[in-house]
Amino acid sequence: MKKLTLLFLSFVIALAILGCGGDDDTSILDVFDGNNGNESTNLVIWGEVPGTDADDIREAMAFVSDNNPYGISLEYVPVQGLGVRLAAARLAGDLPDLVLWPRPDTATYAPKGFLYELHELVERDGMNTDIFYAEALRELKHDSALYGLPVDIDPWGIWVNMGMVESHNADLTPSDPDYVTVPTTWDELYHAAVQLTRHDQSGNVTATGFNINALRGAFYSFLLTIGGEIIDENNGVVNIDDTKGTAVLEFFNDFYRHDPPLYTRGIDPIDAFAGNRLAMTFGPLYFERQVKARNASIDMQFISVPAGPIDGVQSGVIGGYGLVIPRGAKNPNNAWDIMQWWTNDQEALLAYTDIYSALPANITLWESDSIKNHPLFSSVIDEIEHYRVRPVVPGYINFEVQAVFPTIDKLELEMDNMTVAKALEEIKRIGDRTLALERE
Amino acid sequence: MNHQNVAKMKRPKSNKAGYIFIAPAVLFFLVFTAIPIVVAVYLSFTRYGVFDAPRWIGLRNYINIFTVDPVFLQSFRNVSVYVAIVVPSVVLISMVVAFMLNNRKDAKVFRSIYYLPALLSIIAASAVWRFMFDPTYGTLNQILRLIGMQSQNLPQWIYHPSTAMASIALMSLWMILGINIVIYSAAVRGIPKEVVEAAEIDGASSMNMFWRIIFPLLRPTTFFVMTMTIIGSFQLYDQIYALTSGGPAGSTTTPVFLIYMNAFDSFNMGYASAQSVILFIVIIVFTLLSQRLTRDDY
Structure with missing residues (x-):
């Protein structure tokens, strides 16, 4: 009888715990209300790039921090097992503000509620997404919702x-x-x-x-x-x-x-x-x-x-990274501002390109001298129309x-x-x- | 006042103190064992992706495991190879080594040496073993070359499906033998001296002594070692993650490796829970079999 009571008690507690896991129905525009006043300008960005490559990413982040007009600084934190870490961080209420996101993971994680949908913000702010390489942007979509902005293109x-x-x-x-x-x-x-x-x-x-x-x-x-x-x-x-x-x-x-x-x-x-x-x-x-x-x-x-x-x-x-905002992040408006700026700013993107050896996903930069005269990038651009992202399916x-x-x-x-x-x-x-x- | 009434009066007081003393242990058991098991069983009947509320889907996950999933059952065949190598090897080698060390003056030194690998992190040890398994430059094949094995006959170790799981088992044995030798050594030392002396007086040989006296008296220890090794073997994951990622040709894909992938790569928590429940049942079955095998019939 005692064992049965214990089992029943466990079951009740378990259901109570699971009952806490439901998602909220807050509108995206309520979360991203443009009111940055109470938000921190020291943002944390997670990524899976480790070791010496992480130093390159940090250098690129330092450029973004020093040059953006919002006074926002980015601190890069390399993590392993991004999905698990995000899930744990969300349950602990300690999410990063941004994630340097491996785009092929979008179709698997987005439908499970890991990321904020951003297409309404794009529409609200009149952002032109045609500036991005279409395949890279497509990889950040699921069921016609957009979950991020592409940063680079990584052709294999x-x-x-x-x-x-x-x-x-x-x-x-x-x-x-x-x-x-x-x-x-x-x-x-x-x-x-x-x-x-x-x-x-x-x-x-x-x-x-x-x-x-x-x-x-x-x-x-x-x-x-x-x-x-x-x-x-x-x-x-x-x-x-x-x-x-x-x-x-x-x-x-x-x-x-x-x-x-x-x-x-x-x-x-x-x-x-x-x-x-x-x-x-x-x-x-x-x-x-x-x-x-x-x-x-x-x-x-x-x-x-x-x-x-x-x-x-x-x-x-092609693979590559995008910028996404994890659902539940504490400084969403600042995160959205900085990701818009970064993915549009010529100098910031070229600095990233230079440091991290990746082609920018913003195609307006492909006409710049530094890309056109780059022996590696120019040869890739010549054939890029035949490249494809991995199939966008969960x-x-x-x-x-x-x-x-x-x-x-x-x-x-x-x-x-x-x-x-x-x-x-x-x-x-x-x-x-x-x-x-x-x-x- | 008779004795019965006295007992009735005293019981509540002593019970209260007792409950307070066992409360931390019970709480720990509830939070870290009972509740997770109940949650896992419940989730196995749901579709659940962590951030949404679980959706009840009945037996769908279990049906999919047996009718749609192309790899889960194969993973049990893979891990069976590992279990078949590791479990008997651990029991026999540990027992024999413990018996041989018994009464030696330098037994402590040897036990310490055997135990050392268990102190290493599996990931660090795997990095070393990866080098040792390298078919071209690895230590193991260099040794085999030295003793005259032709290049074309050298094993590919973790790089070929026919040897990959056995290679993982080899590394695991290196890591876990030490602790089991220590357990068996304690058990061997606990065997009453008079029993051994009586056997010696009766002229029992070392072999007879081992098989007819030591082995039967070690049955409870053998049951413990066997059970723990079976559980550990079915839960094989770290070495796979560090050395083969389930390959080559899926030959080292284990149930826990798949459960981890489903739970923490794909976040199909409900499906992963159903797989966990099946693994749980399989481990229980094997533990009961082990119990029968090592049952004391004397």
Whole structure:
């Protein structure tokens, strides 16, 4: 009887606790009433950028703090596990004022009430959102509501170690079949990977031509280079054309099955690239900064993912950060003022671009001399129209982690008699189930 | 006044003091154990994303786990491999080492050495083991090369599905053996000397002594070690997070890893709670099996 009483008591307390979790129905315009008088001008901004990169972010924040017209200062606090930290901070009433937000997370977190919707503020303040790169802005929307403003664009392509290419070509002429060019097509990428890989006498790889470990994460990027889709965003289901999906997986399989092997598992791409043991790897723009921190004199070139054999176009996936205001933040009006100013101010954005090696999401800046004359940014801008953000559906990351990655791993390792056809079918089957769970 | 009446008069006073003394423990138990369990069971029947009120959906989460979820049941198959390696290894190795250390003058030194890995943080230890597992430059394969193993036959450790979970188990054994050796050592020292001496007088060999005297007398300890190891094994998470993130090919994805992802990456708290309840039931079943296995029939 005592146990039953204890259980019943626990149940009542539990329900009472849960009853406190309901959301309020306060209008956004009531929260963002423009009355900054009682709000602090010392704002805290959270982000997931850690370590030495965090110092770059702090430097960019210092520029914003020193130059904004509102006298607002930003203190950057790096956190790990942004979602958990935000949930805990909200329950404790200690939220940051702003978050440097990984845009692909919007579709998962926004419907669960983590962020303030901002489209009514945009309308109220007559803000022109056409100044932002449309794909980046789209990534901050869910069900036509806008949850943030984009800061930067982070295109993922392939980095080429030009020193290794030049060293390989030293005794060759361009007409020589072994000559390597910076790849623009799948065939050229494969040729370069084979040519730039070095083996010792025992057949061990001593220098890797192309970091094949990263291929599974580039599945969508390679689909884009043949005009393919991966998810039907309207219905939240997997939508991979059989011919195109097969073409990408067969291309991957060519790397996996090459004899002698073209790669070893577990290499650290930054370390290997900086040490001239890796000639090409899939990566973001800031990969250059990470490599040059270890080898300042390295000559490296960024290229879009090479064009495929069907409807071929050089392309890639873009990520990047936006600024959002967590629901329940204490200084919402000041936060909104500073994020509007920052995402519009040319000097602040260019300072951020310069410090953090990212392309600004504000496209009006792309005409500025510092972007046009920047060798890296200018080459990216030339091809940016073919880049896409990850599909904007809840659970896309789970789809990749549970359906795409393990299946491509199995194809690579020839597990479960995995063939290309079976792999494609499994990505669709597991992917649809994963996305269905998220839709529930 | 008879004795019954006296007892009735005294009981309330002594009960009051007793309740006050146990109140902190009961409160602690309620807040950190009973309520969370009840909440988790309730949430498992809801759709709940932390900031909205939970919405009752009946058995939908459980049905989805068994009919739609592509990976949760697979995660139990994965963790079973780990349990099958770690649980018997911990019990046997700890028991044998404790027996061998018994009566040695330097036993304390060895026990301290074996215990040292348990003092490390799992994340720090994982960083070291990641280097050791490296197929090309790692310590383990360097040793295997030294003893003549051909490069093409070297294991890929955490980088291949066939060896990944066993590699995690190897690291876990290194970390948890020490504490279990200490537990078994205490239990071995607690065995009555006269029993051992009687066996010696009767001419029992070391093997006979171990299997017929020590092993049966250690059953309560074995039940404790086995139960704690089973619970810990099914809750495998830290090493996975630090070393493999569930890969390669999903071979080290464990139930707790998925529960964490659903709860704190996707914030599908209701679904994660349903998964937790199933894990809870599985652990109870295995604990009861362990209890039967180690039951004292003498």
